[in-house]
Amino acid sequence: xxxxxxxxxxxxxxxxxxxxxxxxxxxxxxxxxxxxxxxxxxxxxxxxxxxxxxxxxxxxxxxxxxxxxxxxxxxxxxxxxxxxxxxxxxxxxxxxxxxxxxxxxxxxxxxxxxxxxxxxxxxxxxxxxxxxxxxxxxxxxxxxxxxxxxxxxxxxxxxxxxxxxxxxxxxxxxxxxxxxxxxxxxx
Amino acid sequence: xxxxxxxxxxxxxxxxxxxxxxxxxxxxxxxxxxxxxxxxxxxxxxxxxxxxxxxxxxxxxxxxxxxxxxxxxxxxxxxxxxxxxxxxxxxxxxxxxxxxxxxxxxxxxxxxxxxxxxxxxxxxxxxxxxxxxxxxxxxxxxxxxxxxxxxxxxxxxxxxxxxxxxxxxxxxxxxxxxxxxxxxxxxxxxxxxxxxxxxxxxxxxxxxxxxxxxxxxxxxxxxxxxxxxxxxxxxxxxxxxxxxxxxxxxxxxxxxxxxxxxxxxxxxxxxxxxxxxxxxxxxxxxxxxxxxxxxxxxxxxxxxxxxxxxxxxxxxxxxxxxxxx
Numbered sequence: 072x073x074x075x076x077x078x079x080x081x082x083x084x085x086x087x088x089x090x091x092x093x094x095x096x097x098x099x100x101x102x103x104x105x106x107x108x109x110x111x112x113x114x115x116x117x118x119x120x121x122x123x124x125x126x127x128x129x130x131x132x133x134x135x136x137x138x139x140x141x142x143x144x145x146x147x148x149x150x151x152x153x154x155x156x157x158x159x160x161x162x163x164x165x166x167x168x169x170x171x172x173x174x175x176x177x178x179x180x181x182x183x184x185x186x187x188x189x190x191x192x193x194x195x196x197x198x199x200x201x202x203x204x205x206x207x208x209x210x211x212x213x214x215x216x217x218x219x220x221x222x223x224x225x226x227x228x229x230x231x232x233x234x235x236x237x238x239x240x241x242x243x244x245x246x247x248x249x250x251x252x253x254x255x256x257x258x
Numbered sequence: 259x260x261x262x263x264x265x266x267x268x269x270x271x272x273x274x275x276x277x278x279x280x281x282x283x284x285x286x287x288x289x290x291x292x293x294x295x296x297x298x299x300x301x302x303x304x305x306x307x308x309x310x311x312x313x314x315x316x317x318x319x320x321x322x323x324x325x326x327x328x329x330x331x332x333x334x335x336x337x338x339x340x341x342x343x344x345x346x347x348x349x350x351x352x353x354x355x356x357x358x359x360x361x362x363x364x365x366x367x368x369x370x371x372x373x374x375x376x377x378x379x380x381x382x383x384x385x386x387x388x389x390x391x392x393x394x395x396x397x398x399x400x401x402x403x404x405x406x407x408x409x410x411x412x413x414x415x416x417x418x419x420x421x422x423x424x425x426x427x428x429x430x431x432x433x434x435x436x437x438x439x440x441x442x443x444x445x446x447x448x449x450x451x452x453x454x455x456x457x458x459x460x461x462x463x464x465x466x467x468x469x470x471x472x473x474x475x476x477x478x479x480x481x482x483x484x485x486x487x488x489x490x491x492x493x494x495x496x497x498x499x500x501x502x503x504x505x506x507x508x509x510x511x512x513x514x515x516x517x518x519x520x521x522x523x524x525x526x527x528x529x530x531x532x533x534x535x536x537x538x539x540x541x542x543x544x545x546x547x548x549x550x551x552x553x554x555x556x557x558x559x560x561x562x563x564x565x566x567x568x569x570x571x572x573x574x575x576x577x578x579x580x581x582x583x
Contacts, residue, residue, distance in 0.1 A: 119267075119297045120297060121296070121297070123296060123297070174535075177269075177535065177536050177537050178537060179535075179537055180534055180535040180537045180538040180541075180567050181535055182533075182534055182535070182538070182567075182569075183537075183538065183566060183567040183568075185484055186483050186484050186485065186567075186568070186569055186570065186571050187483060187484075187566070187571060188466070188478070188480075188481070188482070188483065188484055191459070191461050191466065192459055193459055193460065193461065196454040196455075196457040196458070196459070197296045197453075197454040197455045198296070199454075200295055200296045200297055200298075200454050201296035201297035202297065203297065203535070204266065204267060204295070204296065204297030204298045205297045207267060207269065207270070207535045207536055208267035208268060208269040208270070208297075208536075209269070210269045210536075
């Protein structure tokens with residue numbers, strides 16, 4: 072896991088245009104399956120939301136012609152694909168798809184994306200922080216989970232989705248380890 | 259020098275351990291902790307699991323109980339002391355002298371560190387904590403120059419821990435009332451500075467306006483790096499000019515001062531940011547681990563490695579070099 076030192080890339084406008092006429096139902100079914108799979112593996116993920124469980128979040132990729140609404144009800148969270156975000160949501164997070172997915176995957180730091188103006192957050196900021204921290208702690212790999220549902224197309228799906236991610240930091244490999252000589256016992 | 263790294267979640271704790279921390283500091287999911295943010299922090303059970311993970315890898319865990327107990331509610335803070343030691347914490351980071359007295363008397367074997375929130379900034383104050391409560395280490399407030407730190411190390415005879423990276427406060431910690439003034443809630447009593455419950459962002463034509471309570475804190479132009487919505491880093495219009503009248507929105511990065519800090523006798527280097535993600539934590543810890551390796555091998559230390567994840571996307575040496583003097 073590394074954070075990119077460059078802003079997350081956006082889909083080219085042509086791809087956005089090409090996706091516009093597509094029906095949302097197949098994507099809706101796919102994303103619901105991904106969410107079910109993630110919750111199956113991380114059943115306690117939304118426990119961290121505490122009093123914010125039940126809030127609704129709008130996730131709006133600025134480079135895609137659709138958006139997502141995440142309802143975090145503790146019993147049965149849902150995700151819905153929409154053409155544009157409806158009013159009345161508790162909070163909205165927008166930015167390039169790769170930034171949003173990279174933040175959820177733990178590749179990007181949400182505060183850094185905010186500092187660089189890559190993402191915009193509006194609404195109930197407490198609820199946004201709670202969701203960000205809950206998802207960050209779950210150690211998700213959403214792309215991997217999504218690709219796993221593609222069956223024989225899994226490898227193709229992973230390549231297609233991961234190529235949107237920005238390059239890793241130059242030090243992406245194993246970093247230097249602790250120098251035992253410098254650590255003294257306290258007892 | 260030891261590398262002391264933040265963790266706001268169990269996942270961050272594991273990331274910090276794996277990235278090369280010598281010790282992790284973290285806190286409970288309540289107001290005993292100066293980073294009492296939504297969705298953050300540890301239950302006693304999560305702390306015990308985190309301590310076990312860290313200890314398996316030879317890493318220590320320090321528990322910050324670093325707010326000032328409310329009158330009539332001391333039991334919450336005392337329970338946090340017991341829970342932290344019960345989970346196997348290697349040290350407690352405390353700021354309130356009443357709580358420190360309780361911990362020293364009730365758990366005499368516990369190792370106590372004086373939190374930055376205590377604002378112990380001179381040798382006499384530090385010796386008081388050492389003599390009265392057997393404190394072993396002090397985390398110095400971020401208001402001292404390197405030469406002042408060296409003098410404290412010489413005079414106090416105590417282990418000294420200093421911040422080397424992360425958010426900065428313009429005030430001596432524990433004594434700031436700006437958040438209380440704007441929202442009624444403070445890091446010192448409630449564990450939240452400029453709480454998210456009072457923050458609002460509004461985007462208008464590419465610009466973002468940030469508000470805290472009834473105050474407009476800042477307006478960032480289309481390409482301008484943003485900052486946290488704290489009063490101390492607000493941009494205000496005065497009769498003289500418009501700008502940052504308290505403090506610029508920048509992060510501390512003292513990596514290039516590691517040789518001076520080592521020479522000053524500093525024991526431990528602290529990274530701020532328990533409220534940040536595991537991506538931040540892993541990268542900052544890894545970067546400082548590399549800097550320490552470079553220091554050990556007498557190689558140059560890389561500069562400006564972490565600007566992209568810093569507040570305002572820029573860094574400062576802060577009070578370590580008081581260029582305004």
